[in-house]
Amino acid sequence: MADSDTRQRILDAAELLFTQYGFEATTLRRITGAAEVNLAAVNYHFGSKEELIRELFRRRLTWLNQQRLQELDRLEAEAGDKPLKPSQILEVFFGVALRMAADTKGGGRAFMRLLGRTYAKPSDFVRGFLAEEYAAVVARFKAALIKALPGVPGEEILWRFHFMLGAMSYAISGTDALHIVAEDALDDDDAEALYARLMSFMLGGLRAPLPALPAKSAKSPRIRKAA
Amino acid sequence: MADSDTRQRILDAAELLFTQYGFEATTLRRITGAAEVNLAAVNYHFGSKEELIRELFRRRLTWLNQQRLQELDRLEAEAGDKPLKPSQILEVFFGVALRMAADTKGGGRAFMRLLGRTYAKPSDFVRGFLAEEYAAVVARFKAALIKALPGVPGEEILWRFHFMLGAMSYAISGTDALHIVAEDALDDDDAEALYARLMSFMLGGLRAPLPALPAKSAKSPRIRKAA
DNA sequence: GTATGATTCAAACAACTGTTTGAAACATAC
DNA sequence: GTATGTTTCAAACAGTTGTTTGAATCATAC
Structure with missing residues (x-):
């Protein structure tokens, strides 16, 4: 009660x-x-209004991330100490999210759209909350990806992860934004098709040949890996 | 004056x-x-405040898109009727944007971040303006990509284009957002490195194997197929 | 000089914001 | 029944919002 x-x-x-x-x-x-x-x-x-917003994120995001960790746990347990396939990892992380986004009835869709935007421009007072809520999850998935892609350095993986978040965010706020860009070109696909499209795009990006980075500018030590 | x-x-x-x-x-x-x-x-x-916002978009976005079209024109003229390489096309579209985003002094960076966010959630009164401003550009680049990737259907290209816009948007609002997720993982790379990373990611995604789409539901007008 | 038009300024405007208040309504226990 | 604690409600609060106003200032022409 x-x-x-x-x-x-x-x-x-x-x-x-x-x-x-x-x-x-x-x-x-x-x-x-x-x-x-x-x-x-x-x-x-x-x-207050702010606490309403925080509560709103809490009830959805916490559940979302628990789900992600849980599924990753299960997968890794099954695999023993063999690395997972990149596609499996992405399917967990983004699959959970997209399934939630597909849930028009329970309001999951509304929330995921909100999340995508908020992540891109966190109001000061949700920023801390997001960081806290995401830190562990991203760390786990980053580790899994590093193990799955021994050729790709961790820093690169992190960036690509970030790009993927962007792609997903746009995919979800999706149809609306696409109408800005393409007059009529698309009837709105159902969630499953979107999922398939997004996944193949991401996998392609994730496994792309490494970029030829510009000569690492002898940038002064940025306290990078401190002693 | x-x-x-x-x-x-x-x-x-x-x-x-x-x-x-x-x-x-x-x-x-x-x-x-x-x-x-x-x-x-x-x-x-x-x-009014709204017209200030519109004017703000006008002075930057118009220039940005003219630049993109101009460079594409030049490239296509050079190539005769041979198709361009996908990488060339992406380099024009996103290169112009990222070069603008790298311009911290002239305020280009601020604008590009604003644009990324606005595109994801256009206030009603900029939506029309954005559509108008983008329609021609996207049509041209879509056509170029279709020519460059004869294996990929136009609809798929449009979606991937959309995903790329998302990746770019996050790449630009970038460092901030990444700090949410990864405590300190990156010293700020220079724009060139970001450009290289993003480009290889996008190219990988653009050329990825086509997704296995679920049985295409009846394509005709809005009516959903009775499963 | 004066006249004319553009620009700046301090002050006020009505409308709206999140929040608070104190009484009313409700439920549940004794 | 009364007592107690929770929840609702209409009204008001103090502060901020975008916008308007009418006089003051500036520039430039005659």
Whole structure:
């Protein structure tokens, strides 16, 4: 009974509206209006608008990342000490996310879109939360990828991971943005097709030949690997 | 003088602040404060905050896309009717952007970051402008890519193009976001290294084997296939 | 000099923001 | 029934928002 109906209604309405209009542009009055609760309910149940946002991320993101770690655990256990295939690793990390994004009914889609944007431009007060929530996950997946791709240096993998996050983010905010760019070219694919497309693109990128980096500019020691 | 000093000062300050805090969270008072002009100057010179934003995009984006088309023209003229190499095409489209993004002094960097975010979540009133500004460019590059990659269907190319835009966007807002995820993993590479990394990733993705798409649901208008 | 038009300025505007308040309504225990 | 604690509600709060105003300043022409 800790979660009153009101709490849930607010979270759901907020998720949708934040996705549509962003954090700043979404007012408490619109949220409580859509949720059909009293204006003061947000501050009563969550304390403030910021904490509402944090709670919103918590309930989804924590679950999402637990899921990712859990599936990776299972896979690695199965494989013994043989390295996983890169495709397997990507399928776990992005598969979980895209499956969540495909869930239009439960609001997962709204959340994933919100997440993609927020990750690209974290408001100061979610930044810390994101870092905390992601650190362990990224570390685990980076390690798995390094093991899976012995030819590719860790730094490169991290960058490519980052590029992949970008591709995924755009894939999810997807259809909308594509209409900006291509007048009518696409009917909206279903999630499965998108998943297949994205995955083959990412795998291609991940396994691409290493770039010829410019002569490592004798950049003064950036406290890089400190003593 | 059509362009008073004030106008320019406002645009520069606005570009920086919008990048840092987003459109909604950046107030006219902060802008005019940073630009050291009177508050009323924005409405006097631009009419409204929205038109200031539009003007801001206009002065950069128009130039950027003209540049892209121009370079593509030159390349295609050189090649006669032989198709270009995919790498050449990507180098034009993303090279121009990344060179602009590398320009920290002229404020190009600030703008490109702003653009990446805005593209992912266009405020209603820039959406139309973006579409108009991008339509021709994307059409040209799509055509060039189709010619360069006869094996890949146009729809697939468009999606991959979209994924690449995402990768680029994240690459540019880049270092910030990566610090969320990886505590200190990178000293800031120079733009050239980022360019090389991104390019090899994209080329890998662009040339990846085609995905095995799920049984194509009836393609005709919006109606979903009754599974 | 004066006249004309563009630009700047401080001040005010109405509208909206997140938050607080204190009383009302509700539930659950005794 | 009364008492107790939780939740809702309308109203108000103080602060900020983009925009407007009308007088002051500046530049340039006559």
